[in-house]
Amino acid sequence: MKWLLLVPHALILLALWVAFWLSSLFALVAIVITGRYPRALFDFNLGVLRWSWRVGFYAYSALGTDRYPPFSLGEEPDYPARLDIAYPAHLSRGLALVKWWLLALPHYLILAILFSGGTWFSWRLGETGWAMGGSVVGLIVLVTGIVLAVTGSYPRPLFDLLVGFSRWALRVVGYAALMTDRYPPFRLDLGGEEPSRPTGPAEPATPGPAERPMPV
Template identity: 60%
Template sequence: METPRTLSPPVRVTAVLDAPLSPWLWLVKWILAIPHWIVLFFLWAAFLVVTVIAFFAILFTERYPRALFDFCLGVLRWSWRVSYYSYGALGTDRYPPFSLGEEPGYPARLHIAYPERLSRAQVLVKWWLLAIPHYLVLAFFTGGVRAGWWSGGLVTLLAVIAGFALAFTSRYPRDLFDLVVGLNRWVLRVAAYASLMTDVYPPFRLDQGGDEPAPAEKSL
């Protein structure tokens, strides 16, 4: 008899919608987030260099050096927190910490499971060839990724709509929040895959809501 085995996704994105949210603070968050964007510009420059080093490490050893992995995960976490605070979601008024760490008390969180082995064959093609279909989708979602935060496109449009809803009703529509987080979750899954941090191909699926969907079960 086959026994079901729970498969946990390698990339887990969670978010908690803070309440109450200021009806007007979102109008000036572009100014408040400038210090983070400056730091992220340099962190993402380092991220690209580290990813190139990791590429060769995986190619020759099938391993992503743990210290480099933790640094890249930290940059993605930082970027997700800033995006969540600003125009990637507007889901909190808590100012993001200047930190590469996990920050469990912050409402936007990201975890990527460290892979013990990675495919030499995939590392040659996944970041440019295999990920192209996702890049085309994300170009519509985000309008592009700049220095570690994603701006423009559908995500920012929906976040601004949420801002106007806050201004006039003092409420962030729950369905809109679930959609915005789902779009960001898709972005982060693809970012982890394209950055060589996992061999698990991102699903073409919009998993909405602040919580990750329940792990799938696979029969043995």
């Protein structure tokens, strides 16, 4: 029933995503000229991503909650799906011209397989044949939905995997929308809280705003 319950969100998000890409276009011009992302446009685009992620988490990106998503561009810290992107003080003017189409291309190809297609099954018996095709993520969500309907419980490995796929996609969208110059990693961060910082050399003891996690 979730697809029916989300009709109002779908209609609003359709308009919001049109505004999102127009806002990103204006931001591109501003970054090339000034090296900065206009704060009002950044906050709006972040709000659209937050809203979309909450709806996806509730529905068929993860089936992660039965709590209906709020109609809000705000942070909504008490909702089980949360997203944050640190506002950049400065952005590269040159990268703004290429990262959304050229540098992000390898991610687009991988995500197209994961979310749009690439999993195909076929059976043939005598002269009759039957085939089914779909995305990797769609297949996992389908299996998850069946398990939930039968058992009422969510297998943790499937939850972690779906959250990891969504994190990957959201990082790429944020990068392609010019909201950060940090190249998205080719990895899944499965389940739980997203790591706030990459492992590596010593880092400051107190994390700053740019190091805040994107928790779920």
